[in-house]
Amino acid sequence: MTGSRTLMWFRSDLRTRDNAALFNACRRAGGKAGSGVVAAFLISPGEWKAHDYAPVRVDLILRSLVELSKALDDLNIPLLIETVPRADRIPDVLVGLAKKHACSEIHFNKEYELNESRRDAAVTAAFETAGLRASAHTDQVCFEPGTIRTGEGKFFTVFTPFKRACFKKWAEVGGVPALATPSMQAQLALKSSAVAKSVPGWDSHVPADRWPAGEAAAVKRLKLFARQSILEYKDRRDFPGVDGTSQLSPYLTVGCVSPRQCIEAAIEANSAANPKLTGSPLENGSDGPVTWISEVLWREFYVHVMTGFPRVCMHRAFQTATEAIRWDDDPKKFEAWKAGRTGVPIVDAGMRQLLRDGWMHNRVRMIVAMYFTKDLWLDWRRGEQWFMQNLVDGFLASNNGGWQWSASTGTDAAPYFRIFNTYSQSEKFDADGSYIREFVPELRAIDGPAIHNPQDLAPLARAKLDYPDPLVDQVKARARAIEAFKRLR
Numbered sequence: 001m002t003g004s005r006t007l008m009w010f011r012s013d014l015r016t017r018d019n020a021a022l023f024n025a026c027r028r029a030g031g032k033a034g035s036g037v038v039a040a041f042l043i044s045p046g047e048w049k050a051h052d053y054a055p056v057r058v059d060l061i062l063r064s065l066v067e068l069s070k071a072l073d074d075l076n077i078p079l080l081i082e083t084v085p086r087a088d089r090i091p092d093v094l095v096g097l098a099k100k101h102a103c104s105e106i107h108f109n110k111e112y113e114l115n116e117s118r119r120d121a122a123v124t125a126a127f128e129t130a131g132l133r134a135s136a137h138t139d140q141v142c143f144e145p146g147t148i149r150t151g152e153g154k155f156f157t158v159f160t161p162f163k164r165a166c167f168k169k170w171a172e173v174g175g176v177p178a179l180a181t182p183s184m185q186a187q188l189a190l191k192s193s194a195v196a197k198s199v200p201g202w203d204s205h206v207p208a209d210r211w212p213a214g215e216a217a218a219v220k221r222l223k224l225f226a227r228q229s230i231l232e233y234k235d236r237r238d239f240p241g242v243d244g245t246s247q248l249s250p251y252l253t254v255g256c257v258s259p260r261q262c263i264e265a266a267i268e269a270n271s272a273a274n275p276k277l278t279g280s281p282l283e284n285g286s287d288g289p290v291t292w293i294s295e296v297l298w299r300e301f302y303v304h305v306m307t308g309f310p311r312v313c314m315h316r317a318f319q320t321a322t323e324a325i326r327w328d329d330d331p332k333k334f335e336a337w338k339a340g341r342t343g344v345p346i347v348d349a350g351m352r353q354l355l356r357d358g359w360m361h362n363r364v365r366m367i368v369a370m371y372f373t374k375d376l377w378l379d380w381r382r383g384e385q386w387f388m389q390n391l392v393d394g395f396l397a398s399n400n401g402g403w404q405w406s407a408s409t410g411t412d413a414a415p416y417f418r419i420f421n422t423y424s425q426s427e428k429f430d431a432d433g434s435y436i437r438e439f440v441p442e443l444r445a446i447d448g449p450a451i452h453n454p455q456d457l458a459p460l461a462r463a464k465l466d467y468p469d470p471l472v473d474q475v476k477a478r479a480r481a482i483e484a485f486k487r488l489r
Contacts, residue, residue, distance in 0.1 A: 067214025
């Protein structure tokens with residue numbers, strides 16, 4: 001049975017405000033006799049497994065669905081939840097839901113990963129075959145990939161000119177304001193589904209209060225950051241031992257907050273701090289908000305790169321010449337890195353933070369990724385996958401972009417000869433060792449600079465530690481990496 005209702009398919013956009021698909025679904029349904037919006041979310045274990053969803057991420061999704069259902073109830077929009085074991089069944093399930101609940105069309109927000117794009121194309125085709133309408137909306141990014149191009153009409157491959165082009169586009173269109181929450185609709189004779197507390201195979205050990213769920217929690221965190229911390233962001237963001245970042249990445253990943261809301265909040269904070277500001281608050285004014293806006297746009301940049309160069313979705317290097325590199329296959333090193341037992345304190349602290357919280361400070365992500373690729377000489381794809389399998393904010397575009405940056409295989413990547421010295425990084429960004437002491441308790445008793453490299457301790461003092469020796473000699477490892485990359489030239 002089909003009618004005049006509209007189906008809203010939620011995925012990585014678990015919010016009611018500034019949700020392009022929901023906004024347009026409600027607008028399309030408004031005013032029609034017998035109309036209304038019916039929302040749907042599909043739990044897809046096969047798809048989640050194939051894409052390495054972390055248990056902590058699935059847990060945040062499920063808890064955020066509970067909050068989304070409450071918010072939709074306030075709008076009289078029922079949320080129907082179905083489990084679909086295999087991704088190839090999704091089009092048929094959605095068409096079935098539309099017909100069952102008298103929906104003549106479906107709205108959803110675009111996802112840009114290759115498999116997701118193909119899935120969405122299959123959904124659109126299935127709806128059209130059934131004589132129904134399908135509408136996909138730009139929501140995950142500020143600007144649709146492909147609309148920001150170089151003067152030669154190509155996708156950008158360097159961040160800074162991409163950012164400038166975004167600022168220019170922003171000015172041309174008068175900004176990209178967040179959309180309002182839709183108005184309440186007439187009540188439908190349809191109840192929302194109960195949300196499962198867990199999905200078999202994705203039991204998370206991370207306490208729920210580490211990542212409060214839902215749109216309200218995300219907006220609260222954004223407002224608090226914009227009010228209390230954003231002005232100091234540039235000065236504090238690189239220090240893992242202090243609370244200097246927004247920690248909004250999990251909420252961007254599951255869609256409890258949008259990049260437009262983030263940029264809007266940064267602009268407001270910048271304008272409030274600089275009432276006589278001349279020029280665009282996107283790039284003028286206080287360094288903190290301007291720097292944070294750049295970080296939000298790095299996420300956008302990697303989505304555009306992924307869309308323009310889909311090979312990066314297929315375990316391929318952006319710089320194809322680097323695929324000739326013969327990485328080591330050393331299970332012992334890989335397992336030690338995963339467990340935070342490399343003998344390099346800042347690396348081990350980061351890996352243990354990942355295991356405990358399902359999250360890692362961004363500066364430390366760069367350190368552990370470069371150590372993995374340049375010091376241990378292990379394939380970046382294995383590290384990328386481990387991150388996805390454990391991160392609450394696992395987002396393919398950013399995760400892949402970050403790993404390829406560290407491995408010097410990606411676009412706008414770190415030059416192959418510029419390799420982090422992990423000990424220098426530790427001394428610079430965790431000078432007092434507070435971050436290391438939090439996550440590597442066997443080193444807490446060390447006073448002074450030896451916290452960064454216990455090899456500097458006297459042999460007797462070092463022998464008393466329950467802590468491994470470094471896996472590799474960093475000087476030799478660096479030389480090996482540089483020589484291997486030189487051979488590619």
